[in-house]
Amino acid sequence: MLKTRLIPSLLLHEGRCVKGVRFGSFRDTGNPVTAAKIYDAQGADELLFLDITASTQKRDILFDIVARTAEACFMPLCVGGGIRSIEDIRKLLLVGADKVSINTAAVVKPQFINESAEVFGNQCIVVAMDVKKNEEGEYEVFTNCGTKSSGLKPVEWAKQAVEFGAGELLVTSIDREGTREGYDLDLIRKVADSVEVPVIASGGAGSLQDLVDGIVKGHASAVSAASIFHFTDQSIIKARTFMKESGLDVRSMEIR
Amino acid sequence: MIGIVDYGMGNLRSVAKAFELLGAEVIVSGKPAELSAAEKLVLPGVGAFGDGIANLQRLGLSEFLHTEVFENKKPILGICLGMQLMARRGFERGRHKGLGWIDAEVKRFQVEPFGLKVPHVGWNEVELGGGNPIFKGIRSRSCFYFVHSYHVVCTDKNDVAALCNYGYDFTAAVRRNNVYGTQFHPEKSQEAGLKLLKNYIDM
DSSP states (O other), X not given: OBOOXXXXXXXXXXXXXXXXXXXXXXXXXXXXXXXXXXXXXXXXXXXXXXXXXXXXXXXXXXXXHHHHHHHHOOSOEEEESSOOSHHHHHHHHHHTOSEEEEOHHHHHOTHHHHHHHHHHOGGGEEEEEEEEEOTTSOEEEEETTTTEEOOOOHHHHHHHHHHHTOSEEEEEETTTTTTOSOOOHHHHHHHHHHOSSOEEEESOOOSHHHHHHHHHTTOOSEEEESHHHHHXXXXXXXXXXXXXXXXXXXXXXOOO | OEEEEOSSOSOHHHHHHHHHHTTOOEEEESOHHHHTTOSEEEXXXXXXXXXXXXXXXXXXXXXXXXXXXXXXXXXXXEETHHHHTTSSEEOTTSOEEOOOSSSEEEEEOOOGXXXXXXXXXXXXXXXXXXXXXXXXXXXXXXXXXXXXXXXXXXXXXXXXXXXXXXXXXXXXXXXETTEEEESSOGGGSHHHHHHHHHHHHHO
């Protein structure tokens, strides 16, 4: 049986880990490579790096962080933030990423999803969508770190993205992000039920029960979390144990 | 020395770093003249089947590898796409001829009846076949990391070295004489994966 994945996410800004609330008020949370090593040692199923560094000159720092992480952590790495070209993807894979997460560039030019899937295979291409409720109270996809309205509805965009070749979807609720109020289960479930590719739930996990709910009630294939590991005494180990006790099929670390 | 074949497809660095961590001397190259110094070869790879084969041919590597594997009897380990390329044919975005070292075809997962998602992404239990030096000391049903939409279908069941279940049983590893392949990524499978690579160095 394929195991339910628990994915700590690391938000990066100019080479440091940061964590905010609803895509704002960021706090420094430490060195990303050190954090990655801890998550690796605790048996995280995958790591997610999302870079929000605005300055393109400073984006090379990301390649260095991924490279140094991949030298020390022999686990799956998914990297996103500012990816705009086939060359960006190639560089990230060369330094050790296994998957890339594309957000704004996919909305601006959906054909880019297809082009990258053609070269790297669709298993490599994760399309990330940041969603919040607009003034009409309807879910809408936002780009550019949640600042720009796209007019796209999450379910329709999800289906389109998969059609174009996305191998996985990372669905983040901007309204919940960093709040520790739990995932937006209604949003996650709507997207997960409408596509054939795995969906990673993101934004809002504040308790271990939230992680379980993301899978059981949100129908996600994997759950991503950050604040819960940065700001509480919950660890990957405790989370995995809790998920297992709740009846989810999580990975056993025993190999002998 | 372990020779990692660089044919422009993916995660060479992760594979190289894993072998280096385990104490092996490593050469990463796309040039037959340089790779021929290696005693064992690794064919990694992330990407599409058609591009993979085209690159191997363009770089003169398919012929070189054939000689190394079948005449010089060097062990080779294919990882993910690297293993798939060893099949006779692949059906990813069209129909492509593979290296043909394993009597197999590469087909897309058919899991609609089971309501499962494709790609198959994540950790899954692998039933390891006996007598295989690369599995030494690893418990059968240990978890390894997979990320793929296509899998190998062997004609000769003797080539199947390990099985995994996703809707149905599929080939998770192959072996024919000195040709080894894993559909999962040992270089991304933490302790279990590193043990497998260590076994490959030591065998």
